[in-house]
Amino acid sequence: MPALDDVGLQEIPARAEEIARLVGERESVWVRGPAGSGRSTLVDELLRCEPELAVVRTPPLVLDGPAHLLLQILGAAGGEQAKRHARDSGASLRARLKAPLERLLGRCKGLVLVLSPGWVASTDHVGSNARDELAHARQRAGELLHEILGKARLVVITDAAWTWPRRKGSPHVVELSPARAPQTFLDREDVWGPLAEDARRLHAALGGRAAWLHPIALRIGVAATALGRTHQLRAFLPRKVARALEESETLASAHLLLETLAQSVPDLRRALLRLSRARFDIPRGLLDALIASEDSAIRDVVRHCLTYGETDRRVAVPLRRVAGAGRGPELETARQEAHACLHDHYLSLDGASRVEDALPRALNWLERLHHGMRAGGERLDEVRRVDLGCRELYWSLGRSLSRAGRFRDAAEVFGRCLARIDAQDPYAHHYLAFNLDQAGVEPQAVERHYRRALELERDNAWWSSRWITWLIDRGRPREAGIAWESALEQLDPSGVRLQADSWLAYHLHRWVIRAALEHDQLALARSALESLPRNVVEQEPEIAALAARIEIAEFIDRHGHALHPDTVPLEHWWTRPQHLPLEDGGEPLEAWYPGRVTRTEPLELVLGDPEAGQRGEPRILGLQLAAGFRIAGDLAVGEGQFVYAARYRGGDWIIFPIPGEPVSEETLSDARRMVRYLLRTR
Amino acid sequence: MPLPAALDRRLLHLFVYGPGYGEGIAVALPGAGWLIVDGCRTPGDAALPLVDLLDTFLETDEAVDALLLTHPHDDHFHGFTDVLHEFLPHRVGLVTGGIGLEPLARALAEQLAQQDAARDAERGRAGGVAAVLNAIDDTWLRRPESRLELYDGVVVPTSSPHTWVTVRAPAPHEVVELVNGHAAVVAKRLRQRANELSAVIEIEFGATRVVLGGDLPTLRSSGQAVPSGWGSVMPRRPELGAHCALKLPHHTSLEAFHPELHSTREVSDRAWVATPWSRGRGLPRTEPQQGLARLLEREPEVLLTGLPLATEVQARLPGGRVSLSDLHRRVVASRTNDWTLIDLTAEPGTAGERMWAVAFDDAGAIVQRWPGDQALRVVAS
Numbered sequence A: 001m002p003a004l005d006d007v008g009l010q011e012i013p014a015r016a017e018e019i020a021r022l023v024g025e026r027e028s029v030w031v032r033g034p035a036g037s038g039r040s041t042l043v044d045e046l047l048r049c050e051p052e053l054a055v056v057r058t059p060p061l062v063l064d065g066p067a068h069l070l071l072q073i074l075g076a077a078g079g080e081q082a083k084r085h086a087r088d089s090g091a092s093l094r095a096r097l098k099a100p101l102e103r104l105l106g107r108c109k110g111l112v113l114v115l116s117p118g119w120v121a122s123t124d125h126v127g128s129n130a131r132d133e134l135a136h137a138r139q140r141a142g143e144l145l146h147e148i149l150g151k152a153r154l155v156v157i158t159d160a161a162w163t164w165p166r167r168k169g170s171p172h173v174v175e176l177s178p179a180r181a182p183q184t185f186l187d188r189e190d191v192w193g194p195l196a197e198d199a200r201r202l203h204a205a206l207g208g209r210a211a212w213l214h215p216i217a218l219r220i221g222v223a224a225t226a227l228g229r230t231h232q233l234r235a236f237l238p239r240k241v242a243r244a245l246e247e248s249e250t251l252a253s254a255h256l257l258l259e260t261l262a263q264s265v266p267d268l269r270r271a272l273l274r275l276s277r278a279r280f281d282i283p284r285g286l287l288d289a290l291i292a293s294e295d296s297a298i299r300d301v302v303r304h305c306l307t308y309g310e311t312d313r314r315v316a317v318p319l320r321r322v323a324g325a326g327r328g329p330e331l332e333t334a335r336q337e338a339h340a341c342l343h344d345h346y347l348s349l350d351g352a353s354r355v356e357d358a359l360p361r362a363l364n365w366l367e368r369l370h371h372g373m374r375a376g377g378e379r380l381d382e383v384r385r386v387d388l389g390c391r392e393l394y395w396s397l398g399r400s401l402s403r404a405g406r407f408r409d410a411a412e413v414f415g416r417c418l419a420r421i422d423a424q425d426p427y428a429h430h431y432l433a434f435n436l437d438q439a440g441v442e443p444q445a446v447e448r449h450y451r452r453a454l455e456l457e458r459d460n461a462w463w464s465s466r467w468i469t470w471l472i473d474r475g476r477p478r479e480a481g482i483a484w485e486s487a488l489e490q491l492d493p494s495g496v497r498l499q500a501d502s503w504l505a506y507h508l509h510r511w512v513i514r515a516a517l518e519h520d521q522l523a524l525a526r527s528a529l530e531s532l533p534r535n536v537v538e539q540e541p542e543i544a545a546l547a548a549r550i551e552i553a554e555f556i557d558r559h560g561h562a563l564h565p566d567t568v569p570l571e572h573w574w575t576r577p578q579h580l581p582l583e584d585g586g587e588p589l590e591a592w593y594p595g596r597v598t599r600t601e602p603l604e605l606v607l608g609d610p611e612a613g614q615r616g617e618p619r620i621l622g623l624q625l626a627a628g629f630r631i632a633g634d635l636a637v638g639e640g641q642f643v644y645a646a647r648y649r650g651g652d653w654i655i656f657p658i659p660g661e662p663v664s665e666e667t668l669s670d671a672r673r674m675v676r677y678l679l680r681t682r
Numbered sequence B: 001m002p003l004p005a006a007l008d009r010r011l012l013h014l015f016v017y018g019p020g021y022g023e024g025i026a027v028a029l030p031g032a033g034w035l036i037v038d039g040c041r042t043p044g045d046a047a048l049p050l051v052d053l054l055d056t057f058l059e060t061d062e063a064v065d066a067l068l069l070t071h072p073h074d075d076h077f078h079g080f081t082d083v084l085h086e087f088l089p090h091r092v093g094l095v096t097g098g099i100g101l102e103p104l105a106r107a108l109a110e111q112l113a114q115q116d117a118a119r120d121a122e123r124g125r126a127g128g129v130a131a132v133l134n135a136i137d138d139t140w141l142r143r144p145e146s147r148l149e150l151y152d153g154v155v156v157p158t159s160s161p162h163t164w165v166t167v168r169a170p171a172p173h174e175v176v177e178l179v180n181g182h183a184a185v186v187a188k189r190l191r192q193r194a195n196e197l198s199a200v201i202e203i204e205f206g207a208t209r210v211v212l213g214g215d216l217p218t219l220r221s222s223g224q225a226v227p228s229g230w231g232s233v234m235p236r237r238p239e240l241g242a243h244c245a246l247k248l249p250h251h252t253s254l255e256a257f258h259p260e261l262h263s264t265r266e267v268s269d270r271a272w273v274a275t276p277w278s279r280g281r282g283l284p285r286t287e288p289q290q291g292l293a294r295l296l297e298r299e300p301e302v303l304l305t306g307l308p309l310a311t312e313v314q315a316r317l318p319g320g321r322v323s324l325s326d327l328h329r330r331v332v333a334s335r336t337n338d339w340t341l342i343d344l345t346a347e348p349g350t351a352g353e354r355m356w357a358v359a360f361d362d363a364g365a366i367v368q369r370w371p372g373d374q375a376l377r378v379v380a381s
Helices: A012-024 A039-049 A065-077 A080-086 A093-107 A133-148 A183-187 A189-206 A215-230 A238-246 A252-264 A266-276 A284-290 A296-306 A317-324 A329-349 A355-375 A377-384 A391-403 A407-420 A426-439 A443-456 A461-473 A477-491 A496-500 A503-518 A522-530 A534-539 A541-559 A610-614 A665-674 B049-057 B080-087 B102-117 B123-142 B172-179 B183-197 B230-236 B291-296 B324-333
Strands: A029-032 A053-057 A110-114 A154-158 A172-175 A587-599 A603-608 A620-625 A629-631 A642-648 A653-657 B012-017 B023-028 B034-039 B064-069 B091-095 B147-150 B163-169 B200-205 B208-212 B245-247 B271-274 B301-304 B321-323 B355-360 B366-371 B376-379
Touching: A012 A029, A012 A039, A012 A154, A012 A172, A039 A053, A039 A110, A039 A154, A053 A065, A065 A080, A065 A093, A065 A133, A065 A355, A065 A391, A080 A093, A080 A355, A093 A110, A093 A133, A133 A391, A183 A189, A183 A215, A189 A215, A189 A238, A189 A296, A215 A238, A215 A252, A215 A296, A238 A252, A252 A266, A252 A317, A266 A284, A266 A296, A266 A317, A266 A329, A284 A296, A284 A329, A329 A355, A329 A377, A355 A377, A355 A391, A377 A391, A391 A407, A391 A426, A407 A426, A426 A443, A426 A461, A443 A461, A443 B123, A461 A477, A461 A503, A461 B123, A477 A503, A477 A522, A477 B080, A496 A503, A503 A522, A503 A541, A503 B123, A522 A541, A534 A541, A541 B123, A587 A610, A587 A620, A603 A610, A603 A642, A665 B102, A665 B123, B012 B049, B012 B208, B012 B245, B012 B271, B023 B049, B034 B049, B034 B080, B034 B200, B049 B080, B064 B080, B064 B147, B080 B123, B091 B123, B102 B123, B102 B172, B102 B183, B163 B230, B172 B183, B271 B355, B291 B301, B291 B324, B291 B376, B301 B355, B321 B324, B324 B376
Parallel strands: A029 A154, A029 A172, A053 A110, A110 A154, A629 A653, B034 B064, B064 B091, B091 B147, B208 B245, B245 B271, B271 B301, B321 B376
Antiparallel strands: A587 A603, A587 A642, A603 A620, A642 A653, B012 B023, B012 B355, B023 B034, B163 B200, B200 B208, B301 B376, B355 B366
C-alpha cells in the first residue's frame, strides 16, 4: 500500500493529534476538505490517537438518512433508553435524540460525525414546502443536526461546500487541502498491479509536466490509459490522456476524462454504477463479488484505479456522479444486482427483525434495508417483513415499492406507517393517496388521504399540486378551480414568492397547467399561466413549452383544428417550412398550406391559410381531392395525419406527409393512466 | 324572444343549445324534475348554457332527475361535469350496453396514445372525454343508486308523475359488438363510428312524444347501413316516427336520415330542432339533395340553433326565418374564391344566443317557441 507521503497526506497525522487534543479540552472542531483531501484517513488517525472516540458516518442524504444518524447515535449510546427511543412513537427526532446523545457523550471521549454530501445544517431554507423525498430528508436531518451541533467534544467532518450554522457557536476549523501525489507515484508496481505498465506509459507521456497531481486524477488517468489499450481507443492514447490531465489543476478535467471514457466504454459505466451503490467502505471480497460479472480489464481498473483505501475499499464522490448518469434496462439490472449483493452482505452482518434489536449494529441493519428495498424481488419482500419502527424507513420502503410499480403494496406500507407510527403524518397520508391513485383503486380513500395531508400541512405546494391535478383528472374541474384559488391564497397570497424565484411555479403551476391542458380545461390552464410573472415563464423551459401548448389548444378551441403537430409553436404556423421545396420540376411554388387529413377516400384535408394567419385572422380551408394530386414520396397518408399541401405553377397539388411516431408501449401506458380507475372496473 | 321569467310547469319544456361545436339539451319535465342530455359551451369563454339555465329555472326543492351522455364524443361533453357536481343529478347515464365503462376506457386510452404518437395537440379533447368518464365512474362509485347504463328499453326514473323517459337505442348486443375486441381496433372503430353508440331518448307526456336522436346515423359515409343505426331502431320502435318534437340526429346530416323517423307530419304541429357542427365542411349542409333539403321535403321548417358559418353571415337574418335557397346563397358567398379550396372558417356564437326552446302540452300541441337571438327557422322557400 502506498505510504501517506506518497499521496500527499503527510500532514494528516499531525492534524489528527491537534484535533484529539482540542476534543480533550471539550472543544468542537469542524474539519472541511474536498474529495481526496484525506478525510477518511483523518478518521483512522483520530482513532489511533484516541480510541475512545465514537464515530458516526452518514450515507448520502436520502429519505433514510435521518434514521441512519439517529439510530447510529442511539446504538453507540446503548442502554434501555436508547432502545425505547429507537422506535418512532410520534415524538420529534430531537426529543428522541436528546438524552441518548448526552449519554453517549458522557460515555466516550467525543463524537466524530462524518457527514456525506447533501446534509445541510439548518432547516432554514427547506421550509415546509418540501417537495420530494430529498427535501423531506433535509428537513428532518436539519432537526437532528440542530440538536447535535451545539455540543462540546464534537468533531464534524464535511466536504468543502458545507457551512456551519452561525447560531451554533464557533468551532475550531481545520481545513484540509486536496492531496497531491508526485508523478513518481505512477511507477509504484505495488499500487498499480497489472496496470503498472499503463501507469508507466502515462508517466512517460506526462514527461516533466504536472509534477504533482491529485491522486484521483492519476487513478482516472491510469484507468483511461489501460482501457484505451484494451479497447483500442485512440482517444485515450497515453499522450492524449496526459494532456487531458495537465489542462486543469482541479479535478474537473479528470472528471470530464472519466465521463468521456464511460461513454466510450459502456462496461465501465456499468461497473461504476455497481460500485457506487455501496454507500460506505466495503471489504475487498465484497468489491470482487460486486464486479464478478465484469471482464478482467474492467475488474483490474476497478480494483486499482477506481477504488482506494488501505483495508476497505471506497469510491470517491466524483466517480459516483459519473455512475449516476447512466439509464437503460441493462444498467437497471446491474443496479439491482449490486443492491442485491450488498443486501446479502449486510444481512449476514445483521439479520435483526425489529429496530430495537438492530441498535448495536445500526449501520449494517440500515444498509441491509436500504439495499433490500432497491434490490427488488424477494429481498424487497424480506424488508417488508421487518418491523421497521421509524417513519423514514416506512417512507423509504413505500417509495421503493412505488418505483417498482407495486402501488398497492406501497399504499399498504404507508397505511402501516399511519397505523403504527403516527396517524397525523402528512407524508404518509399523501403517499398513501398517491399510490392508491397510481393503482387506480379506492378513489374515496385517495380523496380522504390527499385531503388529510393538506389539512395537516396546508402550505405544502406539492400536496396542493397533486390534489388539484387529481381533481382535474377525476373530472371535477370546478373543485379543482376552488382548490387552485385556495392553494394560491395559502402559498403565495401577495405573489412575492413567484416574483422571488420560479420554485413555486415549477412545482405547482407547471403541474396544474399540464393537467388542465391534458383534460381540456383551457380556462384553468390559461388562468394558472396568467398568474405567473412573465420572466418566470421565460426562464423555465417546461413552463414556456406549456404556454406554447395553451396557445395551440386555444386556437383549436376557437377554429376547430390543429394544423401542425404540437411540436411547432403557433408563432411558426404561418412560416413556410424550410424543407418544403421551392420548386417542382422547375416550376416554382405558388402556394402552400399546413393542415391534416380528415378523410382518405376521397382525400379530404383541412388546411390553414398562411396569408390570413400572418394577418392575425386565421382562416380554415377545406380541400377535397379525387384526382389531380400526388403524395410526395408515394407515401400513404392516414386519417388525422399532418401534411403540407403545396401547389406549383401549372401543376397538381402535392401533399407532403409529416410522419408520426409509432405508438410505443410507454405512450400507451401513459394514456392508460388517464383512465386507470376505469380499467379496473369490473 | 327572451325566455319567460318563470316556466309554466304544467307543460314540458325542451331547450336545445348548439353554439357551433357542441350540443346540450335540457328538458323541464311537467310538474317537477329535469332531464339533461349532453353539454356544450362557447369556445373561448367558460359560459355553460345548461348550468345557467338550471340556475335560472330549477326550483329550490327540485332535482335534476338524470344527466345522460348520449355518446363519448368531444362535442357533447362540455359542462357535463359541471352539471354533475353542481346539481347532483339522481341518475347519471352513459351508453355501455350494460357491460360497464372498461371497454370504452380501453379504446379511449388507445386513442390517446395514437394521438400522442402523432404529436397531436387535439388530444386534450380526448383527455376531456376521459375526465368525464372518470367523473361518471366516481359518481357511480360514491352513489351507486345513480348508476344508469343506457341501452334500449332502460327507463329513466323521474320525479314527474306525468312523464315516461325511456332509452330506445342502441340494443345491448349492438354496443357489445362495437366496444369489444382488441383495444387498437376498437379505438379506430370508435374514432370513426362513436356516433353509432349514440343513445336515443324518448320522452312521453300524455299524447306528446319527444325524441332526442343524439348523433345516431342510418348509414356510414360509404353508404353501408349502420347495424345499430336508425335502420335497427325504427322497425323495433316504429312509434318514434309519430313524434311532436325531434332533436334531429347528427346535425341533419344525410347519413342520419331515415324515412320512418323523418316521417311526413301526421300531427298539426311539431318541432324539428337541430344544432350545427362547425368542423371540417360543417353541418348542416345547404346544397340540394343534402340533409336540410331532404328534411324540408317532409317538414315545412327546421329550427336551427345556429349555423357553422362566420357570425356576420348568419347574424340578424330577418325574423330569424330564412329559405334554404337564400341560406345556401349566403353560404356560397362566404366561401373562398379559390377554385378548389372551401372556406370552413366558422365563428361560434354565444351559447345563450344559439338556442331553441319549445313548450308542449300533454295533448301533443306546441304551446310556445322561443328562439335565441341567432336561432333560425329554415323553410323550403
